[in-house]
Amino acid sequence: DKTRRSLINQLRSIVGQGPLNQEAVLEIEALLLQADVGVEATDEIISRLQNKLREETLPPDQAIAYLKSILRDMLDRPGGQAYDPLFMPEKDRLNIWLITGVNGAGKTTTIGKLAHISQKSGYRTLIAAADTFRAAAVEQVKVWGQRSGTEAIANPGKNTDPAAVVFDAIAAAQSRNTELLLVDTAGRLQNKKNLMEELSKIRRIIDKKAPEAHVESLLVLDATLGQNGLRQAEVFSQAAKLSGVVLTKLDGTAKGGVALAVVQQLGLPIRFIGAGEGIEDLRPFSSYEFVEALISG
Amino acid sequence: MFDALADRLESAWKKLRGQDKISEANIKEALREVRRALLEADANLQVVKEFVSEVEKKALGAEVIAGVRPDQQFIKIVHDELVEVMGEANVPLAHADTAPTIVLMAGLQGTGKTTASAKLALHLRKLERSCMLVATDVYRPAAIDQLLALGQQINIPVFEMGSDADPVEIARQGVERARAEGVDTVIIDTAGRLQIDQDMMAELARIKETVQPNETLLVVDAMTGQEAATLTRTFHDQIGITGAILTKMDGDSRGGAALSVRQISGQPIKFIGVGEKVEALQPFYPDRMASRILGMGDVLTLVEKA
Ligand SMILES: Nc1nc2c(ncn2[C@@H]2O[C@H](COP(=O)(O)OP(=O)(O)OP(=O)(O)O)[C@@H](O)[C@H]2O)c(=O)[nH]1
Ligand SMILES: Nc1nc2c(ncn2[C@@H]2O[C@H](COP(=O)(O)OP(=O)(O)OP(=O)(O)O)[C@@H](O)[C@H]2O)c(=O)[nH]1
Ligand SMILES: [Mg+2]
Ligand SMILES: [Mg+2]
Numbered sequence: 001d002k003t004r005r006s007l008i009n010q011l012r013s014i015v016g017q018g019p020l021n022q023e024a025v026l027e028i029e030a031l032l033l034q035a036d037v038g039v040e041a042t043d044e045i046i047s048r049l050q051n052k053l054r055e056e057t058l059p060p061d062q063a064i065a066y067l068k069s070i071l072r073d074m075l076d077r078p079g080g081q082a083y084d085p086l087f088m089p090e091k092d093r094l095n096i097w098l099i100t101g102v103n104g105a106g107k108t109t110t111i112g113k114l115a116h117i118s119q120k121s122g123y124r125t126l127i128a129a130a131d132t133f134r135a136a137a138v139e140q141v142k143v144w145g146q147r148s149g150t151e152a153i154a155n156p157g158k159n160t161d162p163a164a165v166v167f168d169a170i171a172a173a174q175s176r177n178t179e180l181l182l183v184d185t186a187g188r189l190q191n192k193k194n195l196m197e198e199l200s201k202i203r204r205i206i207d208k209k210a211p212e213a214h215v216e217s218l219l220v221l222d223a224t225l226g227q228n229g230l231r232q233a234e235v236f237s238q239a240a241k242l243s244g245v246v247l248t249k250l251d252g253t254a255k256g257g258v259a260l261a262v263v264q265q266l267g268l269p270i271r272f273i274g275a276g277e278g279i280e281d282l283r284p285f286s287s288y289e290f291v292e293a294l295i296s297g
Numbered sequence: 298m299f300d301a302l303a304d305r306l307e308s309a310w311k312k313l314r315g316q317d318k319i320s321e322a323n324i325k326e327a328l329r330e331v332r333r334a335l336l337e338a339d340a341n342l343q344v345v346k347e348f349v350s351e352v353e354k355k356a357l358g359a360e361v362i363a364g365v366r367p368d369q370q371f372i373k374i375v376h377d378e379l380v381e382v383m384g385e386a387n388v389p390l391a392h393a394d395t396a397p398t399i400v401l402m403a404g405l406q407g408t409g410k411t412t413a414s415a416k417l418a419l420h421l422r423k424l425e426r427s428c429m430l431v432a433t434d435v436y437r438p439a440a441i442d443q444l445l446a447l448g449q450q451i452n453i454p455v456f457e458m459g460s461d462a463d464p465v466e467i468a469r470q471g472v473e474r475a476r477a478e479g480v481d482t483v484i485i486d487t488a489g490r491l492q493i494d495q496d497m498m499a500e501l502a503r504i505k506e507t508v509q510p511n512e513t514l515l516v517v518d519a520m521t522g523q524e525a526a527t528l529t530r531t532f533h534d535q536i537g538i539t540g541a542i543l544t545k546m547d548g549d550s551r552g553g554a555a556l557s558v559r560q561i562s563g564q565p566i567k568f569i570g571v572g573e574k575v576e577a578l579q580p581f582y583p584d585r586m587a588s589r590i591l592g593m594g595d596v597l598t599l600v601e602k603a
Contacts, residue, residue, distance in 0.1 A: 033342050036522035039333055103545060103573065104407025104518065112438075134573070135450070136443035143438035187573075189548040224405065226339030226522025228550040249406065252491045254524040277406070277436070 020046075020053055020063070028067065035257035035294050038227050041264060045070055068291050074260055075287035079267025087244070087271050087284065089123055089180040094173055094213040096181045096206055100199060100240050101220035102232055103187030106248035106274055108137065110220055111184045112144025113274070113282035119148050123179040128169030129154035130162040130202065131186040141184050147279055150182075162186065163201045170209045181213075190235035199239045217242045218271060223249045223256030233262040242266070248274030251281070255294045302334040302375075302591045306368045319356050319367050327371055328353055338590045340553030341526035344560045352378050372593065379587035383555060387580045388540065388565040390421070391511040397429075397475045398482040399508050401468075403501055403536060404516035405528060406489030409544035409570055411440065413516050414486040415447035416570065416578035417542075422453065426481040431471030432457040433464040433504065434488035444486055451575050454480075464488070468504045485510070492531035501536055514567065515541045517558055525554035526561055533562040543581065544570035555586050 020028070025046055032042040048070050049063070058066060076082075089095035097114070099107045111127060118125040127145050129152045131137035138154045145152040153169040166183055173181040185202065188195035206215055217240045221229050236242055245268050247256045259270055270285040309326040328349055335345045356374050392398055400417065402410045411434070418428040430448050432455055434440035441457050448455035456471040468485050475483035487504065490497035505513060515538045517525060532538055541558050546569040555566055566581040 030342060033336060034523050036339075036524075039336050102520070102548070104409065106407065134443075135446035136439040139439035139442045140437075189545065191549040192547075222407065222518075222520075224518070224521050224524045224528075226520060226550070226553070227337055228339070228520045228548065231549060249491075252405070252524070253493055253527055254522070258522065 020050060025050075031295065032257065035255035036226050036229075037257035037294075038230070038261050041257075041261045045074075064295070068295055071260065071291045071294065072287045074264050075270065075290060078263045078269045079265075081267060083269050085269075088121070089118065090214050091123075091179065093179065094181065094210060095179060096170070096173075096183065096210060096213045096215045098183045098185070098203065098206060098215065098217045098240060099220060099246075100185050100217065100236055100242075101187060102189050102222075105187065105220040105222045106246075107131075107187065107220045108141050108144065108184050109277065110246055110248060110272070110274055110282065111141060111182045112147060113279055114180075114182055114272075115144065115150040116148035116279045117282065118180045118182075119150060124177060125150045125180045125182065126169065126173050126176070126178045127152040128166050128181060128183040130165045130169070131184055132158070132160045132162050132165060133186040137184075137186065144279075162198065163205050166202050166205050167209060170206065170213075174210070190232050196235060196239045199236075203240050216244060216271075218244050218246050219268070220246045220248055221256070221259060221262065223247055223259075224252065224254040225256075225258055227258060227261075229258035230261050230265065233266045233268065237266055237268070242268055244269050244271040246270070246272045246274065247285070250293075251275040256290075257294060259290075302330065303368075303372055303593045305330045305334065306372055307366075309368070318361055319359060319371060321357060323367075324353065324356055324371075327356075327368070331375055334591060335553060335556070338551030338553035338592070339520075339522045339525070340590065341523050341557040341561075344526060344557050347560070348378065348382065348556070372591075376584075376587050376591060376593070379556070379590065380583045383559045383583035383586055384565045385583060387582055388567055389580075390417075390567060391539070392426075392482075393511045396479065396481050397472065398426075398512070399472055399510040400482060400484045400512045400514060401505060401508065401510040402484065402486050402514055402516055403532060403538070404489060405491060405518075406437075408489065408516045408518045409542075410489065410516045411443050411447065411486050412573065412575075413514075413542050413544060413568075413570055413578070414444065414484045415451060415453070415575050417568070418448075418453045418482075418484055419451045419575050420568075420578050421482050422451075427479075428453050429471070429475045429478070429480045429483045430455045431468060431475075431483060431485040433467045433471075433485060435460040435462065435464055435467075436488045440486075440488065447575065464500060465503045465507055469507050472508045492528045492535075498531075498535050505536055512540060513538045515558070515562070515564075517541055517543055517554055519543050519546045519552045519554060519569075520548060520550040521554040526557040529558045529561045533564070538562055538564050540564050540567040542566070542568045542570060547571040547577065551590055551592065552586065553590050556590060 129138045129141045155165045219236050273283045432441045432444045458467045571577045
């Protein structure tokens with residue numbers, strides 16, 4: 001990863017004054033592409049940087065600082081709109097957080113971590129174990145429930161309708177004055193029509209059965225994902241009315257750059273970062289940290 | 298979301314009306330399009346660079362074929378090169394002279410190792426090879442339950458020692474049991490791990506050292522981005538892999554990770570996972586993969602016929 005570490009030094013030697021020369025452009029382009037930012041978003045970021053440098057001459061470290069500010073701005077204003085960076089359940093009312101994503105992205109683990117934070121913060125919390133499909137999915141989320149002292153509502157039958165589990169869990173949440181209901185769903189690839197329809201149904205049940213609730217619908221994206229992440233966000237947005245993104249596995253070396261494109265194109269803010277398999281390994285999203293890691297390695 | 302490469306190449310060539318031969322001057326834009334298409338398919342940047350320069354060499358040296366437009370000829374060169382890089386034919390799973398054949402599964406978290414272990418067992422049983430699964434993931438909650446449930450579904454025995462035992466010891470005893478029972482192939486499922494997690498990588502190295510597997514398969518998610526190159530390199534350098542399984546191919550990812558895995562490890566991709574069910578495993582075919590990465594259909598048959 002010497003590309004990343006020494007980007008500023010390399011640029012210092014190749015950037016003249018004024019617009020970036022070809023070599024410098026290639027350097028920055030490589031950095032962004034290797035972080036999975038994608039060809040299109042990378043082109044756009046570079047052209048914004050170039051435009052700035054045509055207006056005023058900047059020394060290399062200032063050019064890099066400007067590049068970072070472009071990226072932070074993309075993340076802080078999803079789809080060009082400002083949003084409230086504070087993200088937590090509202091006290092004394094039912095909040096339902098629907099957690100969705102493709103197979104193996106980290107949904108169940110994220111539920112476990114969220115339940116832990118929620119309990120620690122004093123919210124009455126409940127889990128809906130609505131992955132009724134994958135082998136031992138219910139057992140897995142139950143272990144996470146035990147770790148955080150959270151009950152998981154499950155249906156003892158195998159291959160039951162997940163919407164029915166959600167229905168039961170909402171009823172339980174309503175009768176117990178639960179403040180945060182976390183809904184774990186089965187992993188599904190976005191090109192599976194029937195599975196996406198199943199997800200829409202779950203979302204409809206939530207809206208119908210709990211009209212009083214504040215609902216957040218979060219897509220879990222694995223940081224090692226490539227450009228398919230964009231497609232995932234598009235289709236899950238439709239089916240589950242997404243309101244945000246959780247980016248997992250950022251404790252690896254992958255930068256999760258596709259999330260930039262997701263934020264930009266779908267206007268969805270990133271809410272949490274998963275950085276490990278432990279119960280404490282979930283953090284609120286910070287555009288500063290994300291961009292520093294992306295650019296500086 | 299993506300334009301097929303074929304369309305893009307055609308339009309790149311249209312700008313050069315009247316030129317019916319591939320030349321250094323007119324190939325530039327076409328090469329740029331190939332580079333873009335591969336990057337959009339998530340092939341690794343370094344891998345793409347090498348690949349494109351190889352394509353350039355071959356294209357410039359190519360004979361003109363009568364009746365074939367240069368863009369069509371060019372795309373065939375790209376496709377053939379891709380197939381060549383990914384290994385011409387399908388490579389089956391190893392079969393040891395003396396049983397049991399030992400297969401070790403490895404990979405990042407959530408890629409599909411446990412599912413692939415069960416799929417492989419079912420696949421082998423259909424070939425009349427008896428199997429045993431070994432559960433060494435003592436970390437992920439309910440990982441052992443997951444393998445037990447899968448084993449039960451397909452009626453394949455699962456060896457486990459609970460989640461307090463040492464994974465190396467579980468693997469060792471699992472293989473011993475398989476040998477004692479005369480099982481043909483023993484498949485060792487392992488916990489997901491990051492390639493930068495030194496303790497976990499050392500554990501995997503110890504498992505490998507202890508059981509001396511005939512196959513060490515890297516399980517890679519077909520949706521993986523640039524990271525596919527880095528993780529393959531580290532797993533191959535530190536553990537040594539003999540092949541790979543590309544999972545979640547039933548999705549709509551272009552699967553450029555396949556190119557990185559093959560190019561960097563030099564080892565063949567042996568199977569693809571095409572669904573969550575235990576039957577959803579297929580042999581890997583390089584030519585199909587090449588077409589998928591490039592997003593192309595009938596151009597090839599066109600050229601083939603000419
Ligand atoms: N390193 C790391 N691993 C993670 C992180 N989040 C989840 N994992 C691991 O990723 C794997 C898959 O996580 P799960 O939570 O089961 O993912 P899922 O999305 O619920 O999977 P399905 O329900 O099968 O679709 C597990 O091994 C987790 O321990 C993270 O932030 N970092
Ligand atoms: N659609 C699809 N899903 C798959 C495929 N292979 C595995 N999965 C799903 O991907 C998720 C993760 O699979 P696992 O087998 O648990 O992955 P793993 O590598 O064992 O995960 P860890 O042990 O946590 O590292 C599950 O939801 C599987 O059902 C596949 O080929 N297609
Ligand atoms: Mg899950
Ligand atoms: Mg597993």
